[in-house]
Amino acid sequence: MSENKKKQVLSEKCLGIQPSGIRKFFDIVSEMKDAISLGVGEPDFDTPWHIRDEGIYSLEKGRTFYTSNSGLKELREEIARYMKRTQGIDYDPIREVFITVGGSEAIDLMFRAMINEGDEVLLPQPSYVSYLPCTVLADGVPVVIDLKEEKEFRLTAAELEEKITDRSKILVLPFPNNPTGSIMTREDLEEIARVCIEHDLYVLSDEIYGELTYGSTHVSIASLPGMRERTIVVNGFSKAYAMTGWRLGYACGPEEIIAQMVKIHQFAIMCAPTTSQYAAVEALRNGDEDVAMMREAYNQRRRFVVFKLREMGLPCFEPRGAFYVFPCIREFGMTSEEFATRLLKEEKVAIVPGTAFGDSGEGFLRISYAYSLDNLRKALGRLSRFVDRLREAEG
Amino acid sequence: MTTLTTLDEHVLAIIEKNSRINTKELAILLGTEEKEIRDSLVRLEENGVICGYHTMVDWDKTGVEKVTALIEVRVTPQRGKGFDEIAERIYKYPEVNSVYLISGGYDLLVSLEGKSLKQVSSFVTNKLSTLDTVIGTTTHFILKKYKDHGTIMTRKHEDQREMITP
Numbered sequence: 001m002s003e004n005k006k007k008q009v010l011s012e013k014c015l016g017i018q019p020s021g022i023r024k025f026f027d028i029v030s031e032m033k034d035a036i037s038l039g040v041g042e043p044d045f046d047t048p049w050h051i052r053d054e055g056i057y058s059l060e061k062g063r064t065f066y067t068s069n070s071g072l073k074e075l076r077e078e079i080a081r082y083m084k085r086t087q088g089i090d091y092d093p094i095r096e097v098f099i100t101v102g103g104s105e106a107i108d109l110m111f112r113a114m115i116n117e118g119d120e121v122l123l124p125q126p127s128y129v130s131y132l133p134c135t136v137l138a139d140g141v142p143v144v145i146d147l148k149e150e151k152e153f154r155l156t157a158a159e160l161e162e163k164i165t166d167r168s169k170i171l172v173l174p175f176p177n178n179p180t181g182s183i184m185t186r187e188d189l190e191e192i193a194r195v196c197i198e199h200d201l202y203v204l205s206d207e208i209y210g211e212l213t214y215g216s217t218h219v220s221i222a223s224l225p226g227m228r229e230r231t232i233v234v235n236g237f238s239k240a241y242a243m244t245g246w247r248l249g250y251a252c253g254p255e256e257i258i259a260q261m262v263k264i265h266q267f268a269i270m271c272a273p274t275t276s277q278y279a280a281v282e283a284l285r286n287g288d289e290d291v292a293m294m295r296e297a298y299n300q301r302r303r304f305v306v307f308k309l310r311e312m313g314l315p316c317f318e319p320r321g322a323f324y325v326f327p328c329i330r331e332f333g334m335t336s337e338e339f340a341t342r343l344l345k346e347e348k349v350a351i352v353p354g355t356a357f358g359d360s361g362e363g364f365l366r367i368s369y370a371y372s373l374d375n376l377r378k379a380l381g382r383l384s385r386f387v388d389r390l391r392e393a394e395g
Numbered sequence: 396m397t398t399l400t401t402l403d404e405h406v407l408a409i410i411e412k413n414s415r416i417n418t419k420e421l422a423i424l425l426g427t428e429e430k431e432i433r434d435s436l437v438r439l440e441e442n443g444v445i446c447g448y449h450t451m452v453d454w455d456k457t458g459v460e461k462v463t464a465l466i467e468v469r470v471t472p473q474r475g476k477g478f479d480e481i482a483e484r485i486y487k488y489p490e491v492n493s494v495y496l497i498s499g500g501y502d503l504l505v506s507l508e509g510k511s512l513k514q515v516s517s518f519v520t521n522k523l524s525t526l527d528t529v530i531g532t533t534t535h536f537i538l539k540k541y542k543d544h545g546t547i548m549t550r551k552h553e554d555q556r557e558m559i560t561p
Contacts, residue, residue: 026559039559129561178561296405300424307423350558373424375554 017133021337021356028341029350037350037371038379041178043242043323044370045297047279048290051241055279063274069266071099071250072277078284079250083233086210087223095255098262099272099280103208103236103249104130105265110204110232110251111138111170113260119169124155125358126326127174128206132358141167146360149328152317153182157191164195170202173221176209179357179366180326181302181319186219193224202257203231208249209322211240211291214299216320222252229254232261237276239322240291241283246276298323301369301376308376309367312384323370326354330363332390340365346389347382397442402427406435407444412545414448453548455540463492463508464515467501467533468523478502481528490518501533512536 029035046052070076076093083089083097091097100106107130111121117139123131124145135142143163147153160171173192175184184192196203203221210218222231236249249272251261265271302319309316309327316327329339336353343349352368354361369376399407405425409416418436422429439445454461470481478496485505486494492506505523509515519534540548 022561029558037558041560303426
């Protein structure tokens, strides 16, 4: 036995993946019992009662079995109708729409279905934490595009073109954006679409915050000419309907790609939770008013947070989507992590450092406004006090 | 009838839940000037759209004894006056909280607050039932308030989310 070479227990690929920066911060926060938080990436609203009730009703009716791998037909039909009425895109509910365990599963599946070893994934950052590790796990090569504050963290055609090589295959388009709150207008997207078509790029359009835009409605890149056939739209119920815990998302796109994604999903997951799927049918059929109510509440808080940040002299552009504000803290000469850690220790406010979403988040904080006004008022009051103290110390 | 602007509607929606919010903060939340908010409030008050600013009190959490009753009242409507005159006679009593004209099995729903069961029943037997046009009453005493004016009284809302999530 002793002569046998010791087995490498763990996958090197997996070991090579850095734990999420948010995780590290979470560990510090969890030791502080009385901290107040602006660090959460999910709605503060409960799932609307009629949607929960439909889930409960489905359990009472004994709908406790697997659904088809792709998900309930009636849910896929509702999603196809939703895509038609909001974006004007026709998807075949049978072959071009399928239900996943949260939007995150769809992200993972698209990479695994499309990437051959060495294919490059163009990844604008700051952005959600899972694109990069999922690319690596699928043997892809992440090519990060650092978004600029001057451009309000939008992606420009020039920035994209600069990073394109012969191996470029997928562009991740994470708008409305977590953590910056940035959105892409139709004109912004038209520029990107031109580059994608010219360089034969496929797009992973993560539209999970698509219902949460302020002052304009969300445009999906898949609705632009020539883009439907090269785009997988990822969306879900978590943010719009306050259904994070139900773990339900979906993907829409060309049959050729969707079929392969469903194949992996079938072996890894079987099907998304049945109860959640019944609740989601109700959400799409009768949930528009709830979404409008929550959007208005977020919009009011967004104005409040931006006002308060500017009042305390922290520069931030006006975010038009999701529920985050991304203020700049460069003037204090510390890293985002130092700032966030000191804020937590000295004022007991938990805010996620921008670097949790990529190196280009350095010098910024992600403030979530998915909180009651009272909570925002209190937490921002403490942040203001902290900022004043830092400035005083600097003289 | 008062036609509401979009701003009016938003102002009303907010202050219906929190009447203590100040005009400065309302202006920030709704992305407008404080003057616009003040003008809107003055107009809505003058038109009687805003008819009061009250405080919700959960007396059950105090030692103060209060009894609330809902009373169904059946009446004979009067020629030319319908139910208005009898409703007015009833709502003039200060202990009466609300009077609604109701469709269905009875006519008026009266809610009433008193210090004790005895006080409420004495009001019903001596004052309400003896009114000329009242044919009959049914009194329901409220045992527990679960939700009132859209506010859940029985439990506090707690944030059950993790402190930090991506």
